[in-house]
Amino acid sequence: MAIELTILLSALLIGVTLSALLIKRLVYSLIMLFYSGLLLGCVFLAYGASYAGLFQIITFAGAVSVMFMVILMLIGGEPTPTGQRISREQVIGLGLSIAGFLVVASILWQFGPSPIPVEETVLARQMGFAADDPLSFLWSLRSWDILFLVILLSAALAGILNLFSKEGEHE
Amino acid sequence: MIDQQILQLTAAAMFFMGLAGLATTRNLVKAIMSFQVVLFGVNLALFSSGLGPNGPSMFSTALLVLSISIGASVEAFALSLVILVYRHYGTLNPWEIRRLRH
Amino acid sequence: MWLLPLIAVVFVPVVSALGGKAREWFAALVVLLAAAFAVTLVPIALSGGSQLSMAWLPISGFRLQIRVDGLSVFLALIVNLLGFLIVLYSQGYMKRETGLTRYYCLVLLFIGSMTGLVMAGNLLQMYIFWELVGICSSFLIAFWYDRPEAVRAGLKAFIVTRVGDVGLLIGLILLYVNTGTFSFDALETMAGGGKIAGGILLASGLLILLGAMGKSAQFPLHVWLPDAMEGPTTVSALIHAATMVNAGVYLVARVTPIFGSSSIWLGVVAWVGIISAILGATMAGATLDVKRVLAYSTISQLGLMFLALGIGSPVGWFASQFHLMSQAAFKALGFLAAGSLIHLLGTRDMNEMGGLGRKMPVTFIAFFFSILAMSGVPPFIGFWSKDLIIAELHNAGDSTLFVLALFVSACTSFYAFRAFFKVFYGKQSDLVKSKQIHESPLAMAIPLGLLSIAVLTLWLVEGGTSRLLGVVEPEAASPWIYAASLGALLIGFLPAYAMYLRQSPEPSQLVATHHWISATRNVLLEGYGFDRFYDRVFASTVTRLGSAVRLIQTGSLGKNMWGILLFILIVALVVLVL
Numbered sequence: 128m129a130i131e132l133t134i135l136l137s138a139l140l141i142g143v144t145l146s147a148l149l150i151k152r153l154v155y156s157l158i159m160l161f162y163s164g165l166l167l168g169c170v171f172l173a174y175g176a177s178y179a180g181l182f183q184i185i186t187f188a189g190a191v192s193v194m195f196m197v198i199l200m201l202i203g204g205e206p207t208p209t210g211q212r213i214s215r216e217q218v219i220g221l222g223l224s225i226a227g228f229l230v231v232a233s234i235l236w237q238f239g240p241s242p243i244p245v246e247e248t249v250l251a252r253q254m255g256f257a258a259d260d261p262l263s264f265l266w267s268l269r270s271w272d273i274l275f276l277v278i279l280l281s282a283a284l285a286g287i288l289n290l291f292s293k294e295g296e297h298e
Numbered sequence: 299m300i301d302q303q304i305l306q307l308t309a310a311a312m313f314f315m316g317l318a319g320l321a322t323t324r325n326l327v328k329a330i331m332s333f334q335v336v337l338f339g340v341n342l343a344l345f346s347s348g349l350g351p352n353g354p355s356m357f358s359t360a361l362l363v364l365s366i367s368i369g370a371s372v373e374a375f376a377l378s379l380v381i382l383v384y385r386h387y388g389t390l391n392p393w394e395i396r397r398l399r400h
Numbered sequence: 401m402w403l404l405p406l407i408a409v410v411f412v413p414v415v416s417a418l419g420g421k422a423r424e425w426f427a428a429l430v431v432l433l434a435a436a437f438a439v440t441l442v443p444i445a446l447s448g449g450s451q452l453s454m455a456w457l458p459i460s461g462f463r464l465q466i467r468v469d470g471l472s473v474f475l476a477l478i479v480n481l482l483g484f485l486i487v488l489y490s491q492g493y494m495k496r497e498t499g500l501t502r503y504y505c506l507v508l509l510f511i512g513s514m515t516g517l518v519m520a521g522n523l524l525q526m527y528i529f530w531e532l533v534g535i536c537s538s539f540l541i542a543f544w545y546d547r548p549e550a551v552r553a554g555l556k557a558f559i560v561t562r563v564g565d566v567g568l569l570i571g572l573i574l575l576y577v578n579t580g581t582f583s584f585d586a587l588e589t590m591a592g593g594g595k596i597a598g599g600i601l602l603a604s605g606l607l608i609l610l611g612a613m614g615k616s617a618q619f620p621l622h623v624w625l626p627d628a629m630e631g632p633t634t635v636s637a638l639i640h641a642a643t644m645v646n647a648g649v650y651l652v653a654r655v656t657p658i659f660g661s662s663s664i665w666l667g668v669v670a671w672v673g674i675i676s677a678i679l680g681a682t683m684a685g686a687t688l689d690v691k692r693v694l695a696y697s698t699i700s701q702l703g704l705m706f707l708a709l710g711i712g713s714p715v716g717w718f719a720s721q722f723h724l725m726s727q728a729a730f731k732a733l734g735f736l737a738a739g740s741l742i743h744l745l746g747t748r749d750m751n752e753m754g755g756l757g758r759k760m761p762v763t764f765i766a767f768f769f770s771i772l773a774m775s776g777v778p779p780f781i782g783f784w785s786k787d788l789i790i791a792e793l794h795n796a797g798d799s800t801l802f803v804l805a806l807f808v809s810a811c812t813s814f815y816a817f818r819a820f821f822k823v824f825y826g827k828q829s830d831l832v833k834s835k836q837i838h839e840s841p842l843a844m845a846i847p848l849g850l851l852s853i854a855v856l857t858l859w860l861v862e863g864g865t866s867r868l869l870g871v872v873e874p875e876a877a878s879p880w881i882y883a884a885s886l887g888a889l890l891i892g893f894l895p896a897y898a899m900y901l902r903q904s905p906e907p908s909q910l911v912a913t914h915h916w917i918s919a920t921r922n923v924l925l926e927g928y929g930f931d932r933f934y935d936r937v938f939a940s941t942v943t944r945l946g947s948a949v950r951l952i953q954t955g956s957l958g959k960n961m962w963g964i965l966l967f968i969l970i971v972a973l974v975v976l977v978l
């Protein structure tokens with residue numbers, strides 16, 4: 128992965144997202160958000176994580192954006208009235224986040240790249256049972272366990288349905 | 299691994315951009331969009347932490363997929379709440395929506 | 401099997417779909433089965449007991465331990481048998497109520513968790529059930545949740561017992577950190593071998609005692625029990641007479657082998673007991689609510705049990721458990737009889753009752769037996785159990801406690817007979833005349849009858865009980881002791897007889913003419929001012945703190961985000977600097 132590609136993609140990402148947040152008309156803002164999601168998916172794809180990238184594009188740039196569009200149709204995307212000055216509270220919020228970003232960025236810059244995480248040693252031994260007493264057969268008979276649980280859960284479900292179906296009555 | 303660092307910085311930038319958007323916006327739908335931007339930052343950070351010399355590790359990709367799906371569902375739920383809020387309060391300005399009983 | 405009622409809780413709403421009757425029979429059947437199972441455990445307990453231990457969370461090393469020994473089976477029997485009788489009684493008492501599904505769910509959950517509590521083999525497991533029992537109790541007290549007093553009483557019960565629970569938790573953890581185990585067996589051997597440091601032992605012992613005090617309504621955490629009478633009477637009988645309040649006594653009895661070597665601890669137990677006993681006995685003499693009399697009486701009797709445990713000898717230990725059983729029986733009987741009155745008359749005020757003797761024979765006999773047992777008239781079981789405590793006090797040589805216990809005995813018979821005479825003798829009040837007085841339905845009468853017989857004959861099982869609990873059967877005390885306690889009984893009985901039966905002197909006249917009598921009465925009615933003190937010191941502080949914190953809670957999104965951003969900033973700065 129050439130480093131220029133990374134820098135390009137990152138810069139584009141930041142730019143697009145920034146415009147998504149700053150544009151006043153909601154529909155255009157939404158389109159920019161869609162592009163932002165698409166770009167992020169491309170970043171994932173560029174590094175070879177095909178599954179993750181495709182998944183990102185399908186959900187965020189697909190489903191979620193459509194959902195937003197529907198909501199906008201329901202609510203009506205009138206732009207917030209222009210000419211409103213930036214209020215004092217907004218400045219505070221903005222200031223705090225910029226400060227936070229600077230601090231976190233300096234942390235990241237100092238610490239360098241993180242090591243590769245530990246791979247698949249899922250702690251399988253924790254799934255096993257210590258058969259250290261003669262009555263452990265009660266626990267190793269998983270079939271009874273599960274059957275019992277199923278019965279219990281279905282009884283609970285039936286009970287809840289029963290309780291809520293009598294909403295009009297005294298119970 | 300300079301690109302890992304660049305990506306992490308971008309992730310941090312997106313995260314804080316989203317938070318700033320949440321803190322300053324005057325429209326609730328914009329707030330949910332900022333929340334989505336935060337999620338982008340988080341997912342990118344997740345992804346970039348798992349970058350190795352042969353590309354991203356299995357573990358981080360799995361977590362990434364999980365995070366994407368959870369984020370999408372939370373957003374869907376939030377949007378439906380936004381509709382209800384709009385019906386109840388008549389406005390979408392979070393600075394005006396402050397009391398539960400209007 | 402022991403957890404049967406717990407499991408059955410889930411099925412109650414299902415069964416209730418079949419109709420009200422099915423639900424009630426189902427509940428009664430479940431508890432009966434649990435009681436039967438408890439009975440089958442008796443032979444195991446008699447042969448030395450056993451412990452069932454299962455790996456629960458293998459990672460953490462906590463084990464699920466079911467302990468079957470004399471004490472557990474004894475209490476499990478009491479809980480389940482009385483539970484069965486009370487569920488049976490509920491069929492008649494709660495006939496016209498709504499929300500019965502919730503009621504039976506909670507009652508079954510309660511009986512199940514109480515059984516789990518007494519059969520737990522380690523402190524952590526017991527604590528889990530302890531909490532469950534507390535929650536059920538609060539929900540049941542606030543059963544009629546559209547009445548604000550009931551809700552308030554339920555909350556009060558929960559909060560006050562919570563104070564005790566926190567103490568219990570801290571004591572548990574302290575013990576665990578220092579010994580590495582929760583299990584009763586292991587703790588007993590360690591304490592016997594002197595492996596627990598004295599300071600730790602005393603500290604954790606006192607904290608665990610705090611938990612027991614909360615649950616059993618001892619001084620100073622006794623304030624929730626009188627108010628808990630807002631719940632249905634069956635709830636009062638179940639929770640506050642027979643089972644939950646015994647949980648505290650059970651806990652102290654269970655940990656006595658661990659902490660009993662510390663005489664300071666024993667002393668604290670005994671004095672907490674006697675103070676509660678005196679408080680309860682005196683307050684019961686002034687109140688006008690028939691259930692409150694029984695509630696204060698419960699506090700007092702539990703105090704006697706704590707006193708017996710605090711003596712430290714095996715006979716004292718046995719005496720406390722024996723008195724537990726007898727208190728459970730006669731108090732449950734008393735509550736059920738009172739319930740029968742309340743069910744009919746719709747009021748709890750004793751001034752509005754009167755002259756009911758002839759019209760409600762079964763209730764009359766039931767209440768009468770309960771009163772006799774409470775006062776300690778032979779051959780009712782109250783006599784044997786209370787005298788065992790008094791005799792043991794004398795043997796231990798502590799004369800202050802002995803005299804105080806006799807004083808409590810006198811007060812007990814006074815308030816008991818006062819209540820009895822007020823309700824069943826005297827002129828019929830207007831309320832009584834306006835209602836059609838008849839006896840209670842069969843579902844209510846059967847438990848009353850059974851318990852009355854039990855109260856009369858339970859002394860026969862004293863030998864069996866002592867064998868079950870693994871204690872040598874105590875020998876009879878010297879006749880002087882018996883004479884002393886009977887004398888105390890008479891001292892209490894005579895004023896009650898004079899004032900409330902013969903009406904000479906009339907109590908209201910006494911109050912009007914003698915200033916010190918009315919002053920005492922006011923103090924007693926106020927409950928010695930405990931409620932007011934707690935309210936001023938604790939409740940108002942919390943409310944004021946709450947109003948102060950309210951300032952942070954603006955509703956706007958942006959301002960909340962400031963908080964989040966600030967936090968991130970601070971954490972990032974800390975990480976940067978370090």
